[in-house]
Every structure is written in C-alpha cells, then in structure tokens.
Amino acid sequence: MNKRDFIAIGIVIILSALGFIFLNFNLKNDAQGGETVKISVGADIYGTYPLNENDEIKINTKNGFNTVVIENGSVFVKDADCRDRYCVRQGKIRNGSIICLPHRLVIEIESNDKSIDAVAG
Amino acid sequence: MKKVLALTFIMIIFLSGCSFGSYSYSDSFFAMDTYMSVTANGANAQSAVKKAKKQVLRLENLLSAHKEKSEVYRLNKNGSEKLSNDTIKVIKNALKFSRLTNGAFNPAMLPVTKLWGFPDKKYRVPKKSEIENALKLAKPEKISVNKNEVTLNLKGEEIDLGAIAKGYTSSKIIEIFKREGIESGIVNLGGNVQTLGAKPDGSLWTVAIENPDKNSEYLGKLKIKDKAVVTSGGYERNFTKNGKMYHHILNPENGYPAENGLSSVTVISEDGTLSDALSTSLFVMGKNGAERFYKKSEKDFDIILYTEGGKLTVSQGIADSFNSQLDFDIVKKD
Numbered sequence: 380m381n382k383r384d385f386i387a388i389g390i391v392i393i394l395s396a397l398g399f400i401f402l403n404f405n406l407k408n409d410a411q412g413g414e415t416v417k418i419s420v421g422a423d424i425y426g427t428y429p430l431n432e433n434d435e436i437k438i439n440t441k442n443g444f445n446t447v448v449i450e451n452g453s454v455f456v457k458d459a460d461c462r463d464r465y466c467v468r469q470g471k472i473r474n475g476s477i478i479c480l481p482h483r484l485v486i487e488i489e490s491n492d493k494s495i496d497a498v499a500g
Numbered sequence: 501m502k503k504v505l506a507l508t509f510i511m512i513i514f515l516s517g518c519s520f521g522s523y524s525y526s527d528s529f530f531a532m533d534t535y536m537s538v539t540a541n542g543a544n545a546q547s548a549v550k551k552a553k554k555q556v557l558r559l560e561n562l563l564s565a566h567k568e569k570s571e572v573y574r575l576n577k578n579g580s581e582k583l584s585n586d587t588i589k590v591i592k593n594a595l596k597f598s599r600l601t602n603g604a605f606n607p608a609m610l611p612v613t614k615l616w617g618f619p620d621k622k623y624r625v626p627k628k629s630e631i632e633n634a635l636k637l638a639k640p641e642k643i644s645v646n647k648n649e650v651t652l653n654l655k656g657e658e659i660d661l662g663a664i665a666k667g668y669t670s671s672k673i674i675e676i677f678k679r680e681g682i683e684s685g686i687v688n689l690g691g692n693v694q695t696l697g698a699k700p701d702g703s704l705w706t707v708a709i710e711n712p713d714k715n716s717e718y719l720g721k722l723k724i725k726d727k728a729v730v731t732s733g734g735y736e737r738n739f740t741k742n743g744k745m746y747h748h749i750l751n752p753e754n755g756y757p758a759e760n761g762l763s764s765v766t767v768i769s770e771d772g773t774l775s776d777a778l779s780t781s782l783f784v785m786g787k788n789g790a791e792r793f794y795k796k797s798e799k800d801f802d803i804i805l806y807t808e809g810g811k812l813t814v815s816q817g818i819a820d821s822f823n824s825q826l827d828f829d830i831v832k833k834d
C-alpha cells in the first residue's frame with residue numbers, strides 16, 4: 380500500500396466516525412421537548428399534540444367518533460359513540476393510555492421520561 | 501486504488517454490521533381484547549416479531565371464551581372436548597394456580613361474570629340468588645383433564661382463561677424470541693409486560709407501574725431484566741350503578757367484586773403465566789392475605805401492593821430495584 384491509499388483509508392474511517400456520531404446525536408436530540416399526546420387509529424398515527432396546549436380533537440374512525448380533549452396537562456375522551464363508552468368513563472389521565480377497543484383508537488401520553496420502556500397496569 | 505475501494509467496501513459492510521447489531525423491530529396491534537406492543541432487538545428482530553404476532557392471534561383463537569369456534573368456547577358449549585397442547589397447558593396451569601391459591605384463582609367463574617355482564621359489557625347488578633346459583637357451577641375441582649381431553653363435569657360449568665391467557669402468551673413470545681436468537685426484547689400485552697434479557701446497550705429495562713388514579717404520577721419505576729410484570733386492579737374494568745362502583749375481579753367465595761381495601765397488585769417473576777395468575781389471586785386475597793401468601797410461598801416472585809388508602813408495600817426481592825416518589829413499606833419472607 381502506498382501513501383495515497385493510507386490517506387484514502389483514513390478519510391473513509393473519519394467519515395464513518397462522523398456518520399456514527401451524527402446518528403447518535405440525532406437519536407439523543409429526539410428525546411428533547413415536552414410531553415406529547417399520540418393518537419392512533421388501528422395501525423396509523425392520527426396525530427401528535429402537545430400535552431401542555433388545551434385542544435379538542437374530533438376523530439372520525441371508520442367505526443365511529445371520539446372527541447378527545449387535552450386540558451391543563453390531562454387528556455380525556457369527552458364523547459364517543461362506541462358501544463361500551465369505556466374510553467369516556469376512563470376519565471382524565473396524566474400518564475399511560477386510553478384505549479377505545481371498538482374504535483381501535485389508542486391515546487398515549489408519551490412521557491418526557493424516555494427512560495420508561497413500558498407501563499404495567 | 502482498487503485496494504482502497506475494497507477497503508471502503510469492507511468498511512461499509514462493517515458499519516452496516518454495526519447497525520444490524522442494534523437493529524430493533526416493533527409492532528403494535530389489537531388482540532385478546534386489548535392493545536399489544538411487541539419489540540425485539542437483534543439481527544432477526546423483524547422475523548421474530550412477525551412470528552410472535554402470529555402466535556398471539558393463534559392463541560387468541562384457541563383460548564378466548566368469547567370467540568365462537570375457539571377451543572374454549574367449544575369446550576364450554578359441549579362440556580367435553582379434545583384440545584390442542586397449548587389449551588391443555590393453560591387449563592392445567594389454571595387448575596394448578598387454583599389449588600395453589602386455595603381457590604382465590606378460579607377459572608370456572610364465567611357463569612358468574614356473565615351475570616354481571618362483564619364479557620358482553622352489558623353491565624348489571626345481579627340478584628343475590630342468581631349469584632348463589634351460578635357460584636354452584638364455579639368449581640374448578642369438577643374439571644378433569646385426561647391426556648388431551650378436558651371435561652367440565654357440572655352441567656352448565658364454563659371456564660374463562662382470561663386471567664392467565666395473556667401471561668401464558670407473553671411467556672410464549674419470549675420463547676419464540678429465544679428460538680429466533682433474540683437476546684433482548686420487551687412485550688406489553690395490554691399492561692402485561694414481559695422482558696427478555698437487558699436492553700441492547702446492556703442496561704436494565706424500566707417498567708413503570710400504573711397508578712390506579714391515572715390522573716396522577718406512576719406508582720413507581722422498576723428496573724428489571726428477564727422478568728414478567730403484571731398489575732391487576734379493579735380500576736381496569738368496572739361500571740357504576742346507583743353511585744356504587746363494581747369492578748371485574750370477582751371474589752370466588754361470594755361472587756361479588758373483591759373489596760378488601762386493595763387498589764392494585766403487581767406481581768414480578770420470571771414466568772408470565774405465574775405473574776398473571778397471581779396478580780389476580782393476590783388482589784382477591786386482600787393486603788393481609790397477599791402478604792401472608794408471599795411470605796409462605798415457595799414460588800419465586802415479588803409483589804407491589806397499593807391500597808385504596810394510598811399505602812404502598814413492596815417485597816424485599818425488588819425493594820432495591822423499585823423507585824417511587826411515594827413512601828413504601830417492605831415485606832420480607834418468613
């Protein structure tokens with residue numbers, strides 16, 4: 380191998396290292412920001428909303444509707460036309476999730492605390 | 501220059517090898533009347549998760565008491581059926597835990613839960629006489645297993661494996677992961693959490709324990725590996741009639757929702773089936789009963805008890821891995 384080869388190898392190594400650092404940096408950056416409310420219907424994400432901004436979201440799923448309210452750092456389902464209305468009766472939550480099984484609707488609070496891998500309950 | 505190209509190529513392979521090493525695959529879906537998430541880490545993660553999901557759907561179609569054509573549904577209808585290995589295993593486990601907990605775990609309560617309307621969500625408060633009659637059918641000791649054939653010996657007797665099926669399923673998923681060469685993974689079957697190994701970076705998993713009052717902080721956070729964490733409580737499913745709340749965990753002794761001051765029970769062990777079955781049983785036993793059971797049991801498990809008064813108790817085996825903003829007592833083995 381001659382000198383030019385060494386330089387080329389050096390460049391490749393440096394570029395790879397930079398790429399690696401960049402990727403990791405990006406992953407870490409993702410963890411910043413306030414708590415969010417993630418709403419999904421079936422396998423699709425319907426939307427994400429900041430938990431600290433009051434909001435009312437009316438979701439029309441193919442099985443029926445749910446009206447989700449974000450209010451003073453809590454989330455609840457104000458109204459829904461599912462048969463058990465269990466999502467409505469769950470009341471306000473500040474962590475974890477509300478699930479409307481008949482509508483395949485999942486409302487999850489994504490915690491600031493990224494250290495949590497799962498919630499048992 | 502050719503050499504350089506070759507080396508670059510090797511470098512690319514090496515780097516992609518790195519990212520394969522930290523490859524993670526997740527899927528979330530609805531099954532068994534709940535929302536499930538399955539995550540595997542490792543080269544084979546995608547195939548492992550796909551197989552896991554298939555297994556969940558297969559088990560649901562065997563074990564659900566409410567799905568027509570399921571094995572359990574057929575057994576309940578006909579009183580006697582030849583069943584597949586998995587169903588036999590779950591039934592045998594259910595009967596074992598029924599004996600082990602002195603009846604606090606009872607897989608034959610379906611005639612009673614039906615009276616309350618829990619399966620079809622048409623809730624009502626049954627008359628005392630109705631409950632007493634249905635309780636006469638809730639006799640696990642009248643269930644016989646002969647090789648692959650199960651017989652419900654009382655006319656009208658019906659089983660429901662709902663209090664153990666998810667735990668069995670999460671254990672089964674961990675088995676699939678292992679067979680697929682996965683060394684790190686986590687499954688959450690509607691709040692039944694089970695972990696395989698540690699996280700890809702070698703650190704422990706953090707599992708938060710839900711507060712029955714969902715509008716406040718988690719009860720605490722557990723650091724674990726290779727453990728199943730299952731929480732049971734009346735807050736999970738209930739209805740209110742004339743200002744009184746009725747929840748779904750019935751006391752097999754009297755057929756009414758178990759009311760003994762407990763708000764939730766969490767059981768931590770290496771076995772998903774055991775964690776699932778015992779969390780329900782200990783909830784039925786109440787705080788004193790649960791502590792007594794824990795102290796005397798030869799089984800290897802830990803508990804977190806939370807009372808309606810807001811008192812938190814944790815068993816000695818996990819006291820150091822549990823972190824909470826609340827004060828907690830520690831219960832020790834005898």
Ligand SMILES: [Zn+2]
Pocket residue numbers: 459461462463464465466467478479480481482
């Ligand atoms: Zn609903």
